[in-house]
Amino acid sequence: xxxxxxxxxxxxxxxxxxxxxxxxxxxxxxxxxxxxxxxxxxxxxxxxxxxxxxxxxxxxxxxxxxxxxxxxxxxxxxxxxxxxxxxxxxxxxxxxxxxxxxxxxxxxxxxxxxxxxxxxxxxxxxxxxxxxxxxxxxxxxxxxxxxxxxxxxxxxxxxxxxxxxxxxxxxxxxxxxxxxxxxxxxxxxxxxxxxxxxxxxxxxxxxxxxxxxxxxxxxxxxxxxxxxxxxxxxxxxxxxxxxxxxxxxxxxxxxxxxxxxxxxxxxxxxxxxxxxxxxxxxxxxxxxxxxxxxxxxxxxxxxxxxxxxxxxxxxxxx
Numbered sequence: 001x002x003x004x005x006x007x008x009x010x011x012x013x014x015x016x017x018x019x020x021x022x023x024x025x026x027x028x029x030x031x032x033x034x035x036x037x038x039x040x041x042x043x044x045x046x047x048x049x050x051x052x053x054x055x056x057x058x059x060x061x062x063x064x065x066x067x068x069x070x071x072x073x074x075x076x077x078x079x080x081x082x083x084x085x086x087x088x089x090x091x092x093x094x095x096x097x098x099x100x101x102x103x104x105x106x107x108x109x110x111x112x113x114x115x116x117x118x119x120x121x122x123x124x125x126x127x128x129x130x131x132x133x134x135x136x137x138x139x140x141x142x143x144x145x146x147x148x149x150x151x152x153x154x155x156x157x158x159x160x161x162x163x164x165x166x167x168x169x170x171x172x173x174x175x176x177x178x179x180x181x182x183x184x185x186x187x188x189x190x191x192x193x194x195x196x197x198x199x200x201x202x203x204x205x206x207x208x209x210x211x212x213x214x215x216x217x218x219x220x221x222x223x224x225x226x227x228x229x230x231x232x233x234x235x236x237x238x239x240x241x242x243x244x245x246x247x248x249x250x251x252x253x254x255x256x257x258x259x260x261x262x263x264x265x266x267x268x269x270x271x272x273x274x275x276x277x278x279x280x281x282x283x284x285x286x287x288x289x290x291x292x293x294x295x296x297x298x299x300x301x302x303x304x305x306x307x308x309x310x311x312x313x314x315x316x317x318x
Contacts, residue, residue, distance in 0.1 A: 003033030
């Protein structure tokens with residue numbers, strides 16, 4: 001299962017959340033992860049003694065509750081709390097950290113952090129961050145692009161011209177997300193986010209030209225850090241077998257399942273003289289129209305059906 005350390009959570013959110021690490025640095029490598037019994041949204045929450053969250057947040061009410069407990073009752077409560085599995089404790093709203101809580105975090109190697117931010121906002125940011133950081137992921141071979149604000153994954157066998165097609169689309173004003181290795185993360189029940197491995201960021205390999213730095217050649221607007229996957233373009237060789245299997249009217253839309261998410265798929269035969277960049281743009285525009293309820297194929301079939309009905313009606317009158 002995906003997981004991250006408290007150290008990484010702190011490093012990537014320290015400025016955004018104005019976090020201060022109070023004590024418990026020995027627990028910097030404590031793991032925050034998900035399992036079948038505890039989804040991402042259940043990882044962060046206000047102080048809970050019965051089912052402790054991996055990230056325990058203390059707001060105004062929680063700090064006030066601890067401060068009002070007698071010493072013996074507070075120790076009993078914290079003994080119960082720290083007996084369970086926790087990764088990190090955060091005190092929000094700029095509240096002074098209770099000394100007893102500080103001592104327990106230090107002795108149990110549980111990182112204790114504080115922030116002036118309000119606890120509801122803190123938990124919202126952390127939940128969104130953890131949903132992305134702990135998303136189930138996979139890596140696919142292809143080129144991932146932003147075409148007309150739609151995330152498009154171009155796939156196909158080696159030497160099909162995926163990178164050349166991507167270069168053509170980039171030169172037409174579209175953006176590169178990732179080449180060769182595309183990291184896909186399921187950040188929602190029906191949402192796949194595509195990212196580029198840091199090592200490959202900004203680069204595109206084109207046979208005959210080598211490795212191109214797209215950001216340097218085409219500028220900042222030619223690359224994207226991430227994009228939600230909406231459409232797959234699968235390139236195939238335009239041989240007799242492929243052309244016979246092709247649904248020319250595209251009556252039944254093809255799909256592909258990735259990490260349990262169904263993604264619309266378009267198969268494009270590759271042959272000499274075909275302008276694939278224009279075809280990809282047309283496929284994306286057609287997909288956008290279908291999202292708005294405009295289906296060209298259905299409209300064409302309905303028009304022919306109505307024409308045949310009119311002809312049949314005219315024959316009956318005669």
